[in-house]
Each structure stands twice: as structure tokens, then as C-alpha cells.
Amino acid sequence: MSDAYSYTTIAVEPGQAPRITVSLRPDGQMTVWCSAGHERAQISILHADAHVVITPTNPTVPTAADVRAARMLADSFAVYAAEVERLHAVALQAAESDPSAD
Template identity: 45%
Template sequence: MSGYTYTTIALEPGTAPRVSVSVYPDERARVSYFPPVIDTRAFLSVQHGDTGVFIGLTSDTVVSDTHVRFARELFESAARFLADCERLRDEHADHVEQVDQVPDQATPGKAA
């Protein structure tokens, strides 16, 4: 498995700069949740190699419906991502299993 992570900074005339972080995980990727018990805010951490992405609340944030809506969208998107990963893994496993079950064809003119 080969994952990678990269950051893109887009600077275009007349527009605000955009920064994007793309994470294509492998076995080095980690996702962690830090509850507000340890800190005065809750946050998620996505780590891959030397790259980290953090999603959280500032310590003085009053949690509003906007925060809850964002968290729900994040949860629902992650659940769909999980479902697709599991489906694709299972489809791959089924394909590998089918290929492994194909009987070897004897070479014509030679004994098997």
C-alpha cells in the first residue's frame, strides 16, 4: 500500500489564496479524537507522515447550531467514506477469491 499527502496553495489574481491538504492514507495514517477533558476544547487530528490536519473548537467557542451541523456533516461524510471503503475492500477480496478459484489450464500437448 502506498499512500501520500500533499498541500496545494493556489494564488490567483483577484481571488483569495486557497490552501488544500490532500491525504491518501496508508498504514502510517492516524485519526484521533481529543475530548475536552484534556484540553478546554474538543478536536480531531488526522496525521499522515509529517502532515497534520486538526479540526476543533477554539477554547472560547460557544457551541452553536452551526458547529453541530458541521460536526454532523463530518460524521455523515466519514460514515459514507467508511461504507465505500468496506464495499471496495470486499469487492476486491471477492475478485481475488474468484481468480484464485479458476482452475489451472493444462498446456495443450503436455501432461498435467
């Protein structure tokens, strides 16, 4: 059984702008698509019924701020990947050393 799912929440508080949160808990069914060498920059993430697209403010003429944002995303995703790998290794090590796991 998979624990994968995606959902969106909208919180509306009096006197405040709505806060919209999209949560993705993907499995092997997630698709991430990004191509190079085209006239526009974008990355798409599809999972369950969620479709997230990230583009520069002007996908065909990115600004220096767009470049900084793209680098920030890349750096954050690299940290995320390293943390997922680390936690996976910790879980494997714990499972291997647990005598009740047999």
C-alpha cells in the first residue's frame, strides 16, 4: 500500500489574505518534467490530481531575480534530496539492527 497522495488546503482568516497550501507526498507515479533548449523555462510536477508549474515571471525573458529564484529552488531541492537519502539510510540501518524485524 502506498502512502502517496496530494492535497490542497485553503485557510481564510478574517482580515487576512487566504493562505493556499499544496502538499505533495509522491510515489513512483509522480512525474517531473523540465526540458532545455526551448523558448521558455518551466518545470512541471504532476502527482495525483495536482499539477504544479513553476516558471519565471516572464518565461521567455527571465530577469536576474528569476535566475536567483531558480538557483534557490535548485539549492533547496538538492538539500531535500540529500535529507531524504540520509533519512532513508537511517531507517534501513535501524531495520537491519532490529532483531524483532525478522
